[in-house]
Amino acid sequence: MTAAPPIGFAGPDVPLLEDVRSCIHCGFCLPSCPTYLATGSELDSPRGRLHLIGAILDGRIEANEHVLPHLDLCLQCRACETACPSNVPFGQIMEDARAAVVAGPEAPRAWSLRALALRNVVGRREVLRAALAPARLATRFGLQEKARPWIRRAFGLRAPMLEAQLDALAARPFRRSGVLARPPEARARVAMLTGCVQGELTPRMHEATLRVLARLGCEVVAPPAQVCCGALHAHAGDAETARDLARRNIEAFEAAAVDAVIVNAAGCGAAMKEYPRLFRNDPTWLARAERFAATVRDATEYVTSIEGFDRGLGPIDAVATLQDSCHLAHAQGIREAPRRILNAIPGLQVRELKTPDRCCGAAGLYSLVQPEMSRAVLEEKLNDVEATGAEVVCTSNPGCTLQLAGGIVSRGLEARAVHVLELLDESYRARR
Amino acid sequence: MGAPRTHEVARGTLPAMSTSQPTLAVLVDELTRALGKSSVLARPEELIAYEYDATIERARPDIVVFPASTDDVATVLRLARKHGVPVVPRGSGTGLAGGAVPVQGGVLCVLTRMNRILEIDVRNRTATIEPGVINLQLQEAVATHGLTYAPDPSSQRVCTIGGNVATNAGGPHTLVHGSTVNHVLGMRVVLPDGRATFLGSRVPDAPGLDLRGLFVGSEGTLGIATEIVVRLVPRAEAVRTLLAIFASIEDASNAVTRVIASGVIPVALEMLDREIIRAVQHSRDVGYPEDAGAVLLVEVEGLRETVEQQSAQVIEALRAAGALDLRIASEAAERERLWEGRKSAIGAIGALAPNFYLLDGVVPRTRLPEVMRGVEELSARYGFRCGNVFHAGDGNLHPNVMFDSMEPGATERVLALGAEILRLCIEAGGAITGEHGVGLEKRSYMEWMFGADDLEAMSRIRLAFDEAGLFNPCKVLPSGHGCASAHSAELTHHLATPGVYV
Structure with a gap:
């Protein structure tokens, strides 16, 4: 074993050797990894990626242009963590590795640019809104229909996601804060994470979540000082910005003095439950x-913890299926809650996917950064969806919903993609 | 190909048989032209992801290729032979004996992209598949026809049928169904010189010498199977899984003999000891009692009435052997949960210690109690924690020795302990491997079991297939092209370990 320092890794977030060494190379992760299934190459498998990261730490190879594409191709879906019998913290190691690359002197330009864009656009609400404003204005005149052929020509594989996002802009954004609902004799006081892109692109998820929580007797607040959760930043290796956003959110939600922080985006919820990971070098x-992480709940998790959530539901006569959002199932270990909700809805026929x-290939920015692999993974998912004959595809995360919505349009399926809570909200309202 | 080639073998005793750089460059070029750019890896950073299997052995190949057809495989083997470069076949890399670790470099022939199920013949109950098909994938594909493929190694979610053929893989259900060799009817095989042939037949009992039987379990030393015809069996009408809890591993071992003496041969009879139970429960709650000394997982299957009667007999035998408690599962979900613990056990140990050494030995099952006691004493003497999870019904034991390879001398001591345990198996009338194969790991122990004449005979058979001695070199047999010096180094190492040859 060489003692040379890692080449291409730098900064405080270099992966821990003990984390990497917890992999025993059994290979159980291989069939769970969408990229390994697509390429059949060890380099694009969790075991292979861990081995590459370990070899960089050992100084046996450099984190160079022949290695980094394999790390970049990882969806960070964390299905490998579910499959892993040794509890290897793969998500953490991959985030650390990306952070160590971004912090290095020779970080690939694309990685640095991505971090820069995330920091200055997604991480800053006003900039994000301004950036989306022209497209939003265009949708007011119905221009998205005219733009469609051009988008398909210009953006190729990225087009379905972009079209779905553009379509989403036609709805009025959710930008509310302060006290959102105050039912008499509230059973609990909860806060909602309103997020960065989510309020802009999938406002109906927030509206539905808010109505459901209020109906179940919760006082709902949205602290105005809250910011983007930082998940995308952490995934892209910008640990500094992720920490900055995490600190601001912790302060904002602490000040709100709530019983629980409700997150209806599985990716954001996972990141917030895992805030402690960002501070391993900062005891305070x-x-x-x-303490903060212990108060975070996924919306489906919270709703199903309330007794009687399944009463007063109206019928929805449709065939539905559920896409387990990766960061709900694999990162948060929640699988039952969304199913309990769907199964409670009268008339709804729930058919499981194979x-x-x-993963559906959305994976945060992935669909835009790795359009080919994202599309390949999506096509597999659409085959699975099509085989169920589902008219409603439910998820627990805005990214998955948009990806599936885009896929449904591109394949010409007669279906819609919604968040589980949107369907629950519809069901409550169908009763009236 | 800028960086210098290194072969890092954990034991540090195997010398690299280096192929010259110009030869490799030409070979890479020829392979790339034949197979396409996306099917050949030759950069050191890429090759590093193919320097391992599921053991602690490491050695980097010089070239990795991903053939997509029998023709591709033949081309690869022909070109490699032309340049005198070694070839090592590899599936999912889940082997537990270092069989797919290219200790002399050369071409690693990765078969994961040959993963098509070519035919399922329901009426004749056979399937024809490519070697990269995953074991479980085959089982799922035939399940819809009410059939199953019986061998079910614990790594069945990952391991390939090609690898199963190479190691003659077993699994919990080997007890009644037999191992892979009992389920392969025939194979299209590319021989080390690139010629393709068919061994066995598509129907049972082919005439002539049973070359099929010879090939299965040859650990990738005789050629590469590119099409495999397997036998399928009907799925049982009823299945019942029992979990019996015992105070000690010895009680559980006695229970194994008692169950089989009762006249019932369960389809599976698996043991997990306290260390393993805790490891599994630590990894995920599958409902095993953490205070038990050992548990036995027993499965009976067959017609509904038979299962009823057989499980009654098994229960009686288990109780008579001192079972403290019994849990019985008939529903698929409950049964799967009980099995989940067994199938994830090996990996779960990874969470308890930085490294572990998974041993594989076999003894007559009546000798299990004393051998298990011996394993316990030996581990204690060497100062290592050891967990046991194994196919008790077959007397196929799997001690897992936990250690930290960063601790100076620990790896050597673990290997020495492993050798002593295998020695114990031989003394009890058993053998040095039950199902994982000899591979790289145990080739030095072959001399404990076989005389020089026997080994010479095996070596001559091998040479009949591979006269150049370049096909998966230095595996299984302690001799061969360029392997002799390495073997003597290994032998010195083992001889130098106190107590190995007592």
């Missing part, structure tokens, strides 16, 4: 992050 914030917990 680590303790605070741990592989409900395999």
Whole structure:
């Protein structure tokens, strides 16, 4: 074993050797990995990626242009963590590795640019809104229909996601804050994460979540000082910005003095439950992050914890299926809650996908950064969806919903993609 | 090909048989032209992801290829032979004996992209598949026809049928159904010189010498199977899984003999000891009692009435052997949960210690109690924690020795302990491997079991297939082209370990 320092890794977030060494190379992760299934190459498998990261740490190889594409091709879906019998913290290691690359002197330009864009656009609400404003204005005049052929020509494989996003802009954004609902004799006081892109692109998820929580007797607030959760930043290796956003959110939600922080985006919820991971070198914030993380609940998790959520539901006569959002199933370990909700809806026929917990290829920015692999993974998912004959495809995350919505349009399926809580909300309202 | 080639073998005793750089460059070029750019890897950073299997052995290949057809495989083997470069076949890389670790470099022939199920013949109950098909994938594909493929190694979610053929893989259900060799009817095989042939037949009992039987379990030393015809069996009408809890591993071992003496041969009879139970429960809650000394997982299957009667007999035998408690599962979900613990056990140990050494030995099952006691004493003497999870019904034991390879000398001591345990198996009338194969790991122990004449005979058979001695070199047999010096180094190492040859 060489003692040379890692070449191409730098900064405080270099992956921990003990984490990497917890992999025993059994290979159980291979069939769970969408990219390994697509390429059949060890380099694009969790075991292979861990081995590459370990070899970089050992100084046996450099984190160079022949290695990084294999790390970049990872969806960070964390299905490998579910499959892993040794509890290897793969998500953490991959985030650390990306952070160590971004912090290095020779970070690939694309990685640095991505981090820059995330920091200055997604991480800053006003900039994000301004950036989306022209497209939003265009949808007011119905221009998205005219733009469609051009988008397909210009953006190729990225087109379905972009079209879905453009279509989404036609709805009025959700930008509310402060006290959102105050039912008499509230059973609990909860806060909602309104997020960055989510309020802009999938406002109906927030509206539905808010109505459901209020109906179940919760006082709902949205602290105005809250910011983007930082998940995308952490995934892209910008740990500094992720920490900055995490600190601001912890302060904002602490000040709100709530019983629980409700998150209806599985990716954001996972990131917030895992805030402590960002502070392994900072004991003061680590303790605070741990206290905060204990209050975070996924919306489906919280709703199903309330007794009687399944009463007063109206019928929805449709065939539905559920895509386990990766960061709900694999990162948060929640699989039952969304199913309990769907199964409670009268008239709804729920048909399971063959592989409900395999990624749909959305994976945050992935569909735009790795359009080919994203599309390949999506096509598999659409085959699975099509075989169920589902008219409603439910997810627990806005990214998955948009990806599936885009896929449904491109394949010409007669279906719609919604968040589980949107369907629950519809069912409550169908009763009236 | 900028960086210098290195072969890092954990034991540090195997010398690299280096192929010259110009030869490799020409070979890479020829392979790339024949198979396409996306089917050949030759950069050191890429090759590093193919330097391992599921053991602690490491050695980097010089070239990795991904053939997509029998023709591709033939081309690869022909070109490699032309340049005198070694070839090592590899499936999912889940082997537990270092069989797919290219200790002399050369071409690693990765078969994962040959993963098509070519035919399922329901009426004749056969399937024809490519070697990269995953075991479970085959089982799922035939399940819709009410059939199953019986061998079910614990790594069945990952391991390939090609690898199963190479190692003659077993699994929990080997007890009644037999191992892979009992389920392969025939194979299209590309021989080491690139010629393709068919061994066995598509119907049972082919005439002539049973070359099929010879090929299955040859650990990738005789050629590469590119099409495999397997036998399928009907799925049982009823299945019942029992979990019996015992105070000690010895009680559980005695229970194994008692169950089989009762006249019932369960389809599976698996043991997990306290260390393993805790490891599994630590990894995920599958409902095993953490305070038990050992548990036995027993499965009976067949017609509904038979299962009823057989499970009654098994229960009686287990109780008589001192079972503290029994859990019985008939529903698929409950049964799967009980099995989940067994199938994830090996990996779960990874969470308890940085490294572990998974041993594979076999003894007559009546000798299990004393051998298990011996394993316990030996581990204690060497100062290592050891967990046991194994196919008790077959007397196929799997001690897992936990250690930290960063601790100086630990790896050597673990290997020495492993050798002593295998020695114990031989003394009890058993053998050095039950199902994982000899591979790289145990080739030095072959001399404990076989005389020089026997080994010479095996070596001559091997040479009949591979006269150049370049096909998966240094595996299984302690001799062969360029392997002799390495073998003597290994032998010195083992001889130098106190107590190995007592």
